[in-house]
Amino acid sequence: MDARLGVLPETDVLVRDTTIAAVGKRLPAPADAIVVDAAGALLLPGFVNTHQHMWQAAFRGVGADWTIGEYLEWILMKWRPLFRPEDIYAANYASMVESVDSGVTTVMDFSHGLRTPEHADAAVDALFAVPGRARFGYSNAFSPDLSWVYDGRVDQMLTSRFASSDQLVTMQIAFDIFVNTGDARQALRFAIDRNLPFSTHAGVLGFVGDDNITFLEENGVLSPSTTLIHAATLSDDSYRRIAASGAQLSLSAESELNAGQGYPPTAKARQFGIPISLSQDTVVWWSGDMFSAMRATLNADRGLAHLRAHEAGHALSTNELRAKDVLEYATIGGARVLGLDNIIGSITPGKRADLVMMRTDTPAMTAASNPAGHLVFQAQRGDIDTVLVNVRVLKHRGALIGVDARRARRLVEQSLEYLRSRIPNEDWQRALA
Ligand SMILES: [Zn+2]
Incomplete structure (x- = not known):
C-alpha cells in the first residue's frame, strides 16, 4: 500500500521501538531482535474501519433482514434509551476485540448511543x-x-483523556444534522474551534440530501477533515463541491445495499475524484471484518457497471475498479480519512508497526499468486496469523494474545440479558420475524 514500494516478494520488515525502520531483502537485524517467520505469508498494513456504531454489539445479527427504517424504529428509537453505561462499555469492548481479531487495527467508533x-x-x-x-x-x-x-463536559474529556495526540485512542466529533438549526451551527463551530475532525451521515435517502452538503459547506465544515458516510443519492453538483472541498467518504457497501440508504457511490466518487475509505457500520447486520466490506464494495461497483452496459446492449471487456483499489480503500484510504496517514495505512519506513500477516497455507489461500486479488476475494479472518498494533503482538498463530475475548463474550452476554429483560417479548419476536 506504499505507492513507492509496491508489492514486494520475499521481503523483510524491520521494526524498531514502535516504528517500521526498514523494508527490504535480507535486512540485517540486531542480535537481540525477535524474528517472526513470515515465509510465504502476505504482510499488509492493518485494516482501517472508518465508521462503526460499536455500542450496538449486543444486538449482533438481530437485524439481518431489516431495512434502515426498521433499524431506526428498533435500535435507535425503542432500544437505545435502554442502554446503561455498562452496556455501552460491554459492546465497545467486544467490538474492539472483534476488530483486532479480524485485522482491523484502527476503528472509528461513531458513538451515538x-x-x-x-x-x-x-x-x-x-x-x-x-x-x-x-x-x-x-x-x-x-x-x-x-x-x-x-457545558464543558466534552472539553473536560478532551483534556483528561485525549491530552496527547500520540496515543492509540484519539477523539473527534461525529453527529448527524437532520434538521438545520442554529444549534447545529454551534456544534460545527465547536469542532472547528478545537480542530477536531468531523464525521456525519450524508446522502441518505429520505434523511439527508443535497441541502445538507450546502449547509456543511456554508458552515465551514466541508473540508479534508470531514468524513461523509454513505454519501449516496446526491446530485453531481454536490459531488463536485465535495471534491473541491477535499472532504472524504466512508462507504459501507453492505449497509447501503441491504438497508437502502442509496447505492454505493464508488463510481461517482471516482468520476469526481473524491477519496474513499471503507466502513462496516454496525454488527446489527454484518460482521466487523473488512474482507466482507471489500467484497461488497467491488461486487456493487462491478455489478452496476455490467448492468448498465447490458441495458445499453453491450458487454464490458474490462472491470474498471480493481482489487488493489479496494484494498487501498480499506487501508491507506481509511488512514487518510482519519488524518492518520502519516503514521499508519501502509508498510512504510517511519510509520507505526500496525501489521497483519495472512497465512497462505490454508485451503482458500493456497497458490496466492495475486496478492491483492487474494486478500479481497479469497481471504477471511480465519486466515489471519498475526496482528500487531503499534508493534505489540495482539494475535499470533491465529490466537489472540493479551486481548480478552472471553471477557468480551461474558460482558456482551450479560448486557444482552439485561436489555432483553427490558424489551417486551412481543417486540422482540416482531423485530426478529
Ligand atoms: Zn452509520
Missing part, C-alpha cells in the same frame, strides 16, 4: 481497555439541545 456523560466515559474506557487503535467519535444523540457544546 451516549445518553449521559457517564455513557461517554464508559465508551472511552472500553476503547482504552483493548490495545487496538481507535478513534472515539463523540456524538450528540441524546442532547438535541446540544448542551454538550456549552
Whole structure:
C-alpha cells in the first residue's frame, strides 16, 4: 500500500521501538531482535474501519433482514434509551476485540448511543481497555439541545483523556444534522474551534440530501477533515463541491445495499475524484471484518457497471475498479480519512508497526499468486496469523494474545440479558420475524 514500494516478494520488515525502520531483502537485524517467520505469508498494513456504531454489539445479527427504517424504529428509537453505561462499555469492548481479531487495527467508533456523560466515559474506557487503535467519535444523540457544546463536559474529556495526540485512542466529533438549526451551527463551530475532525451521515435517502452538503459547506465544515458516510443519492453538483472541498467518504457497501440508504457511490466518487475509505457500520447486520466490506464494495461497483452496459446492449471487456483499489480503500484510504496517514495505512519506513500477516497455507489461500486479488476475494479472518498494533503482538498463530475475548463474550452476554429483560417479548419476536 506504499505507492513507492509496491508489492514486494520475499521481503523483510524491520521494526524498531514502535516504528517500521526498514523494508527490504535480507535486512540485517540486531542480535537481540525477535524474528517472526513470515515465509510465504502476505504482510499488509492493518485494516482501517472508518465508521462503526460499536455500542450496538449486543444486538449482533438481530437485524439481518431489516431495512434502515426498521433499524431506526428498533435500535435507535425503542432500544437505545435502554442502554446503561455498562452496556455501552460491554459492546465497545467486544467490538474492539472483534476488530483486532479480524485485522482491523484502527476503528472509528461513531458513538451515538451516549445518553449521559457517564455513557461517554464508559465508551472511552472500553476503547482504552483493548490495545487496538481507535478513534472515539463523540456524538450528540441524546442532547438535541446540544448542551454538550456549552457545558464543558466534552472539553473536560478532551483534556483528561485525549491530552496527547500520540496515543492509540484519539477523539473527534461525529453527529448527524437532520434538521438545520442554529444549534447545529454551534456544534460545527465547536469542532472547528478545537480542530477536531468531523464525521456525519450524508446522502441518505429520505434523511439527508443535497441541502445538507450546502449547509456543511456554508458552515465551514466541508473540508479534508470531514468524513461523509454513505454519501449516496446526491446530485453531481454536490459531488463536485465535495471534491473541491477535499472532504472524504466512508462507504459501507453492505449497509447501503441491504438497508437502502442509496447505492454505493464508488463510481461517482471516482468520476469526481473524491477519496474513499471503507466502513462496516454496525454488527446489527454484518460482521466487523473488512474482507466482507471489500467484497461488497467491488461486487456493487462491478455489478452496476455490467448492468448498465447490458441495458445499453453491450458487454464490458474490462472491470474498471480493481482489487488493489479496494484494498487501498480499506487501508491507506481509511488512514487518510482519519488524518492518520502519516503514521499508519501502509508498510512504510517511519510509520507505526500496525501489521497483519495472512497465512497462505490454508485451503482458500493456497497458490496466492495475486496478492491483492487474494486478500479481497479469497481471504477471511480465519486466515489471519498475526496482528500487531503499534508493534505489540495482539494475535499470533491465529490466537489472540493479551486481548480478552472471553471477557468480551461474558460482558456482551450479560448486557444482552439485561436489555432483553427490558424489551417486551412481543417486540422482540416482531423485530426478529
Ligand atoms: Zn452509520
